[in-house]
Amino acid sequence: MDSTPKKKPTTNPPPPPPLPKFEDSPVFNFINSLSPIKPLKSIHITQTFNSISFPSLPVFTSPKRPNFPNPSRSSPPVSSNEGAVIIMDQLLEIFVPEIPTADHAATPGMQPPETVNPDAGEVGISSEAMELGSDEAEDENCDSFGNKPLLNLQSGNMPRRCLDFEMAGTPNTAATATAGGDGSIRGSSSSSSSFRCTLPGIGLHLNAIAATLKHENLSHPSSSASISSPNSVQDQPLMTSSATEIENPSHEPANLNGENLNLINPKKNGTLMENAEIGACKRCNCKKSKCLKLYCECFAAGVYCIDPCSCQECFNQPIHEAMVLETRRQIESRNPLAFAPKVIMNSDSFSELGDDSNKTPASARHKRGCNCKKSSCLKKYCECYQGGVGCSINCRCEGCKNAFGRKDESAVIETDTKQEEEGREHCLKNAEVQKDEDQQNSNSAVPSTPLGRCRSLIPLPFQLKRKLPSFIDDESSYRLSVRFKLEKQGIIQTETKFEKTPSADVMPETICNGCSSSTGVVKSVSPNSKRITLPPPQGDFRPLPSTRIGRKLILQSIPSFPSLTNLNSRVNGPSEL
């Protein structure tokens, strides 16, 4: 904490408006209107939406820290279909600290207003909190979660860095916040902590998923070929996302009941958040890119460079926030998915996997595929391999021998599923037709389409989509990890659960035959899948976990989300909240 180079220049945190304002906000009202959730944590949800509303969910708190085994992290037991729930809950929980309840109210840093702070951007806490939030605040926040580990982590002197690219528009971004601590990223640790508290699951870096998967695989001897990568080893603990949590090697078996998921337990949430951040544990060695290109792992991961980095002329620092954001913007303009997770999980997830844990589910594949020529996809040069996933037909690799699944194998699977896909497509079409009919019949505002009609296949009304990419992936990885874990422990006897996982398992009733599996899930990996087009422009979006969870009802009751635009505008403009 020496020179605090940048204390978020831009926005001066408007004194946190008291909670009441919140409730008056349209968003709040909207949330309130959501029946099921309402009682739950409306505020949180609001935040969730906010945070999600950013297009690419870019940055996340990413801690660049050494691996700290997280002792306190109790492995969260989860049942396969609980994963989604957990994630959703995480989102909800994320904002817990923001709620003025109890202890937090007193905490300056954590005051609700911050959350609402327009400048803060969609993400609830953001820089404001960070900045305002003193270490104490942060601690408290974290404490609220009972997340002691986080604190420890910080003390471990691995600062967290986070780039809130999404907030680009907003002056005070997480990034700023990060900077806020002290110019040095290190200093940011404290500030960032608050952030992390805020954006746990969501914050998971897009690319982290791959890492997560990788780690999952790596960490599970049984699960897959073991890849020994320095980084992996090092980062593993850190990189693990919520998924990891589940899998948590040294810990008790997951609680299959899933009753006591972290979601519910604030403490665990803290852990999750931590995990989420972990995903971004990166360090680079850039010399010419100034850490402002995707060459830079840190930048690509949505995190600021930090001490461990050996980069030169690094601009990927809080003090250069503007530049970072601008650069990111440019890159995204060129390729909207540039910061999207490289590894994407398809709905069919484990189905093809069978018991062969060495291979990743065909559904988990590299977004773009690799182009390996000489490595045979057996080295980390290969992004697929690096991500712990098999190659797919998207890959243009030569002589693929990917231990996680070869391209040719994938192709076979693809073809097999193709027919399935078509059937689903058909169903989808029918569903949409039906939907149109319904709309004609009743011009009711909200999608009241009966669930029974594959409605779930239709993009959720809930336009959260916009910003859930990483989140979603996280979920995917989560599922993967769960599976691995369960398998490892011999808990899973029936593949069925996973096979039907996403949709079937969770919302069987909502789906028509044949539509089940891919419903909520977009097979972004499958070129053949038209469903790929379902997701909104933002592209990354994949149906929220919620679509697959028992609480789906909640989502169903959600009318089309008021207006992301408004939300966004809110960010830019005066805050209503």
Next chain:
DNA sequence: GAGTTTGAAACT
């Protein structure tokens, strides 16, 4: 730790 190899990212 230096040098090489590799393939993604960026550029043309």
Next chain:
DNA sequence: CAGTTTCAAACTC
């Protein structure tokens, strides 16, 4: 969109 260059990680020694 294909070809080339640049880049930094991964790898080898």
